[in-house]
Amino acid sequence: MTKFEKPRGTRDFLPEEMAVRRKLENRFREIVKRWGYGEIMTPVFESLDLFKAKSGEGILGEIYYFEDKGERELALRPELTAPTMRAFVNEMQSFTKPIRLFYFENCFRYERPQKGRFREFWQFGTEIIGSDKPAADAESIALAMNLIKSAGIKGYLSIGNLAVVRHVLNKITDESEVKDKIMRLIDKKEFESLDNYLEEIGADFNSVSDLKRLISISGNDAKEVITNAKSVVGDLPELDSFKNMIELLEAYGISEYRVDFGIARGLDYYTGVVFEIYADGLGAQKQICGGGSYKLIPLFGGGDVASIGFGIGFDRIMEIFTEKQDKDTTVNVISMPETYKEGIRLALVLRHYVCTTADIMNRNFGAQLKYANSSNADYVLIVGEKEIEKEIYSLKDMKTGEQKELTEYELIQFFAEDD
RNA sequence: GCCCUGGUAGGGUAAAGGUUAUCCUGAAGCCCUGUGGAGGCUUCGAUAUGAGUUCGAUUCUCGUCCUGGGCCCCA
Known part of the structure; x- marks a missing residue:
């Protein structure tokens, strides 16, 4: 080669x-x-x-x-x-x-x-x-x-x-x-x-x-x-x-x-x-x-x-020039095979407010979290069957480990304020 | 165009004229189908290149390419 x-x-x-x-x-x-x-x-x-x-x-x-x-x-x-x-x-x-x-x-x-x-x-x-x-x-x-x-x-x-x-x-x-x-x-x-x-x-x-x-x-x-x-x-x-x-x-x-x-x-x-x-x-x-x-x-x-x-x-x-890059806030959407499409929909919504990515490696739940960690994501949004059922999503702060349960509207509020 | 320096996986390194080139890190996968950073296992991945010397070269020699630095130049 x-x-x-x-x-x-x-x-x-x-x-x-x-x-x-x-x-x-x-x-x-x-x-x-x-x-x-x-x-x-x-x-x-x-x-x-x-x-x-x-x-x-x-x-x-x-x-x-x-x-x-x-x-x-x-x-x-x-x-x-x-x-x-x-x-x-x-x-x-x-x-x-x-x-x-x-x-x-x-x-x-x-x-x-x-x-x-x-x-x-x-x-x-x-x-x-x-x-x-x-x-x-x-x-x-x-x-x-x-x-x-x-x-x-x-x-x-x-x-x-x-x-x-x-x-x-x-x-x-x-x-x-x-x-x-x-x-x-x-x-x-x-x-x-x-x-x-x-x-x-x-x-x-x-x-x-x-x-x-x-x-x-x-x-x-x-x-x-x-x-x-x-x-x-x-x-x-x-x-x-x-x-x-x-x-x-x-x-x-x-x-x-x-x-x-x-x-x-x-x-x-x-x-x-x-x-x-x-x-x-x-x-x-x-x-x-x-x-x-x-x-x-x-x-x-x-x-x-x-x-x-x-x-x-x-x-x-x-x-x-000694300044470093400004880091944007990032969110990783984590979903299951059954909820992947809903995850994509939410990612599309969040992208109006914050840098958002979804898994494209078909990784399982744990591996997606690992990826979020090693790629330095600020937040992880968990979109699983439980969440979809309740229409309340789990937003996890990767720095502190804290997790909040938020509706779609609350999510938008959260990231809209972030700017 | 000239001079000096260096070149081993993506990054960082070890070794040696002779079987399969070391280790760390990294990446991918699994352990682990709903909670990360740790750990274990597996896989991927390198002697820049051409020639010469030699039974045999990644190691020695020369050329080339390229990195870094200097000269010249800098419209």
Whole structure:
């Protein structure tokens, strides 16, 4: 007999674990709904070109892609921002702005699995489309922090701003490839390589000095950081916007975070604010949330529309989410062969109020009780000939062993109150 | 793609180059056709996989697959 194994980097979620996952998922859903976000669902697979357009050829190595029978090049989605923006371009361009969207879906990446990293993983994320204002940035960050907090997790927030960094970068070069490379080096904090590279391209000394000063500015006191940045870049509208956003965060009650102009992104559709949230207890994969503002829509053939969003690594959150599943009250109906049908009828009635099961193993009375015990039922309802005759049923509390004689109406009362 | 680690029933384990691979737990059934948790009995269930060495491999060697962890990457 061949035994089939699940593909590498995928997981089976059994009921106990699923209950906890759904518990957190539902909590997240409730929160984003309260913030006015509507759910979007896009296909599990998209054209490969969509992801190449967003992230470049370099991502092919990490993408699951294939040719279908119609010779279309398709890819399992590695992330959800591109599909969401594609859907916007296709179907939502004339919607009233801003558009607030959220998603909770699985994504696929061909990577070496490790702690907090799987080949099939779930992302919970939001996108705001149509606002490039600091208020949208602030809302997005505040929402992300609210979600993390609702999971009982301490999240460490870092905020950067690429518009300010780019302003300085533009003085060094006009070539986007060169900019990309510099941004990557900054992001990885490989300052030696950065020095060498800047020297190699013969960058202007003053501009390089400004850049290096700017990206080294970071700290927990936002106002101080901004003052420092101002001393490098001078009066800059982008910096004013950033300052404005920081002030709004205060209104949202977000006060603990780090501002870091050394946060960078290699891809040039990122426009301004970028943020990351980290958590303890995750080994190498500490980042649980990443977000930022970007202009992806023009790249996908849409208008010049700005957006901002974030993605939460749901599986990573689950690794450190400590709550257990909520146990529902359960009732087992115990009957005899002669009374089985009446037992089914009563079970149907009780199911309006409480989780109820009946025997489907043809077990005898004692075995049914044993099963109720080992499956952790809270109550057992005994439906035997004596009970049917009197129309009074025996409800046994499995924890205390107490038994009550109740009519059908009293049973309903009993469990209806339980909710 | 690279490095380290491990892999014996569903879970946890023991042992050994040589008859039928140990024990606990679990599941199913019976003891027990109207009162559970205990106990007894029965049954089910494993050496990840391929090759090599050997008279003989589950044990030794190598490859593959997979787990866990790290590097790279992280759109």
